[in-house]
Amino acid sequence: MTDKRPEVGLFVTCLVDLFRPGIGFAAVELLERAGCAVAVPEMQTCCGQPAFNSGDRADAKAIAKQVIEAFDGFDYVVAPSGSCAGMIAKHYPELFADDPEMIVRARDLALRTHELILFLADIRGMQEFDAAYAGTVTYHDSCSGLRELGIKAQPRALLEKVSGLKLVELPGAELCCGFGGSFCVKYPEISNKMVGNKTADIEQTGADTLLAGDLGCLMNMAGKLSREGSKIQVRHIAEVLAGMTDEPSIGEGQG
Amino acid sequence: MESTSKQFKQNTRVALDNTALQSALGKMESGFVTNRANAAARLPEFEALRDQARDIKNHTLENLDFYLETFEENVEASGGHVHWAATAEDARQIILDICQSVDAKTVTKGKSMIAEEIGLNAFLEENNIEPVETDLGEYIIQLRNETPSHIIAPAIHVVKDQVIETFQEAHTQFDPARSLEEPRELLDEARTVLRQRFFDADVGITGANFLIAETGSTVIVTNEGNGDLTQTLPKIHVVVASLEKVVPTLEDASAILRVLARSATGQEYSSYTTFSNGPRRAEDPDGPEQFHVVLLDNGRSELLGTESQEVLRCIRCGACMNHCPVYGAIGGHAYGWVYPGPIGSVLTPTLIGVEEARHLPNASTFCGRCEEVCPMRIPLPKLMRHFREKSFEEKLTPTAERTGLGIWAFVARRPALYQMATGLAMRMLGALGRRRGLFASLPMAGGWTAHRDFPAPQGRTFQQQWSARGGRRRAGE
Known part of the structure; x- marks a missing residue:
């Protein structure tokens, strides 16, 4: 075989796997269009962030070790989430700081791991998208992607290539939506105040579609918009870039 | 407190x-x-200054004993006194003793979070000494019998109408029909009342933003100038500061001052940056007769060498x-x-x-x-x-949280079990929620559904669908 395509292991993320597999298939589609060979290791569940952020370091390490092993041998590991990619790329090495053998493997995986949009734009230099979307879109910067991985310009640059799509900036796009993993159920009133501020900003843009790169934030914002009776469609950016917007949007019924 | x-x-x-x-x-x-964003953008070296400020404090904390002792020597050399307070109780007692030594009736206070930490006002009142806050925000909340809700804007939780009400109640010496609608009028009234309190005070207590080891100086930054009147008019100036406020040199303080106000309010500098060096000297036109620095530990030294040491770099900018x-x-x-x-x-x-x-x-x-x-x-x-x-x-x-996390982690550490369990659960949830696309309530998810709908899953998990279509599982397969 003379196939020199980079081998990409897709880290599906637990939320995408369980709640919106369509994002995973959009990611596969985009990665293949970007010239990658994609495989999905079976031995993945979650990145371990719920344990890590709850102070349960032992379980976080066990799950991290499982991920490190599952993604051995790939040129790249790509996740359609800044939060999970940030966990692997920034926090796994921290978890194994006192384990001389595992830290080497954790750092190696960290260097190979990227968030999907950043990977497509910065690593693969993807320029062309065979996608169209008839709508006015606004974009929320999810915190981990923005602050841990520096994802800000990439999604906007890629969305510009989608024909028919009009992008309007979201005021306070960098403000947290109030999801925060288990935060939103442990401190629901504070979370509600934060997501309420966010949906007010979203409504103010006049956009008909809200996009972001993390399903947790998207489910939080979609759930609040829906509770408020809003008709704004909520989707992961990968669905739009891959032209896979036939499925109902997040929280939208099949009638 | x-x-x-x-x-x-x-x-x-x-x-x-x-x-x-x-x-x-x-x-x-x-x-x-x-x-803050505008102030940072106007200064090209802002990010480099942050690194420098961090490094200065890290170095100081690594050598904290040395710099504190140098600071003490230099305060004593300029005629002042340093008191070491291990606990809040010690600090309160030291300050009370100083006040009682001149039979103090009232003390004016500049804004100090350390004074809040040691509960100084209540303690002085118990001992028949009246503390008078002189920072406008602190003055307002003192009248309202509240505590600061922000470290640099203590009355940020109070709106103008509440201030008007508070002043009407407290300042009965003025015409009840006077206008207080304009912020300027409120400011002028507070200033008039406080002016006499400054003259009457026996002791002035301030905090410190920095303690400078090489000169034995204490530094405060304010925007109202109240700190200067607090510390120069009474017979005694007491500085109460926690021990991590020390920096080695004047240059170090200057470097950190360049990031302090920009980070806090977006100002390049606060309106007043005041350096205090000992009591009044013979040739000085004014100043206190006695200068005391109360250095509070209150658990901070135990953080040295631990993961939490980094918190001691804080300069309280807010x-x-x-x-x-x-x-x-x-x-x-x-x-x-x-x-x-x-x-x-x-x-x-x-x-x-x-x-x-x-x-x-x-x-x-x-x-x-x-x-x-x-x-x-x-x-x-x-x-x-x-x-x-x-x-x-x-x-x-909480037990419920630990149990939930424990079950989740048990399953997440067993991919085969995980995929079977989640596959079944999502199929059920998906089937139940497909028509409407979301749930308005769900058992055990009240924290979510009290305020938001819960988007339904699409149905079969990604992993099930990937297996069904025979997708690649390993690199190079």
């Missing part, structure tokens, strides 16, 4: 229902946040709380102790214990905005996570 951090959740509800507070908090983004969406939702009082916001979520469990303050480091989405703006580059989310680990280890995390 007594803590109500344990009742954080109740405090939160009270704060969210307080319309005056909510209206005050609504102005933070357009004020502090925008001003940028973390100005940028925190949780602080922006609930304000400062809900945190329940002296220091609110992200720095409070780390300092409070450090100083009064994780059992008392467990909620604070947990009530964060880890959005990272605090760390992004902290001029001293304190890794606040990392330190909050450290306390989450501590409360998990000490089994302070």
